[in-house]
Amino acid sequence: MDGIHDMGGMHGFGKVEPERNEPVFHAAWEARCLALNRVLQAIGAWNMDEGRAGIEELPPDVYLTSSYYGKWALRLQNLVVKFGLAGADEIAAGHALRTDKPLTSKFGVAQLPATLTRGAFGRPAQAAARFKIGDRVRAKNIHPPTHTRLPRYARGHVGVIEAIRGCHVFPDSSALRAGENPQWLYTVLFEGRELWGENTDPMLTVSIEAFEPHLEAA
């Protein structure tokens, strides 16, 4: 979706302000919030792409004015209700009011190791890769209203296939529970001037990781 989350190249957000000696978490609730989100994904309440979509679907004003883990908390609450794990009335009450339970899995200490590692998203190829290293490709000019990993700033622009990263779960499908639909993944390199115009620093190049359905020969 063409949402506020797709920030690459936007103006007006000001300076980057690094914090000296930043702690891992700024408050205890941030840590609980992170862990809860990870755990619910680990027990299959929703997949990673549905989780990302859950952040992207927050209203733009909420997205911009909430802290990072504040967005995670809102996403958690929204998806818990959306996927029927608990009712809004239960969250408001702060206690379970019913014993209904759509998922049978429970997350305990034994399941921890799996969640501390990034998931594996490589999959066997369904077909030969359409592009090879050095091919010129155009990022498609598409505007799906649902989750996609093709950033707006690359759409319509021509780059070069720099690397082939294997076949991966296709987030655009996975986010809709339409299956993993594995697709070839490429590193596509763009000249800065191709993306941002001729006044751009000539020494700048930018790459995206692009799925094959988002590319066409150029």
Added chain:
Amino acid sequence: MTRDHDHDDGSEHGSELSEMQLRVRALETVLAEKGYIDPAALDVMIEAYETKIGPHNGARVVAKAWADPAFKQALIADATKAVQSLGLIDRVGDHLIAVENTPNLHNMIVCTLCSCYPWEVLGLPPVWYKSAPYRSRAVNDPRGVLADFGLKLAADTQIRVWDSTAETRFIVLPMRPAGTEGWSEEKLAALVTRNCMVGTGLPRGPKDIV
């Protein structure tokens, strides 16, 4: 216990804090009562993020690459496999990619769409990495971003920005500082900052540590 309503202190941050504390506590309680989660498992997970997982792991990887040319070659060829071989981390995620800085090329990592970051080698991302200023400007004004970090590169240095738009993850292999010939890996690791592995900084020099 935190007060339920903390709206009188005039602080936006303070009111988010108490509101979020209550919201997250309610969610955890409901999910635990329904039997989805064991809060004790959350404790262990959080402790791992606070202690086991962090940029100290990445620093060891970089130091090893500086000291051991065969390891560096393996790291560039397949960072997942190479980092796994060090045994620092239980299991390194797939598709970890190390990108090497040279005198003519400076690499920078961003996730413009969310907050993708190589957790296993760098830990959880800092707030600035997840912020709108960094995510918006890294791809069209990386020199300006570097200036925010107090870093000025020569105008003829090529800047390469890697946008983490899939499940590949990147770590920058910075250049080894001059004057560190013969140093042990342990001593070298003390020069490696988190930011130099994201590309928003350079390693410390020998004079920066005593």
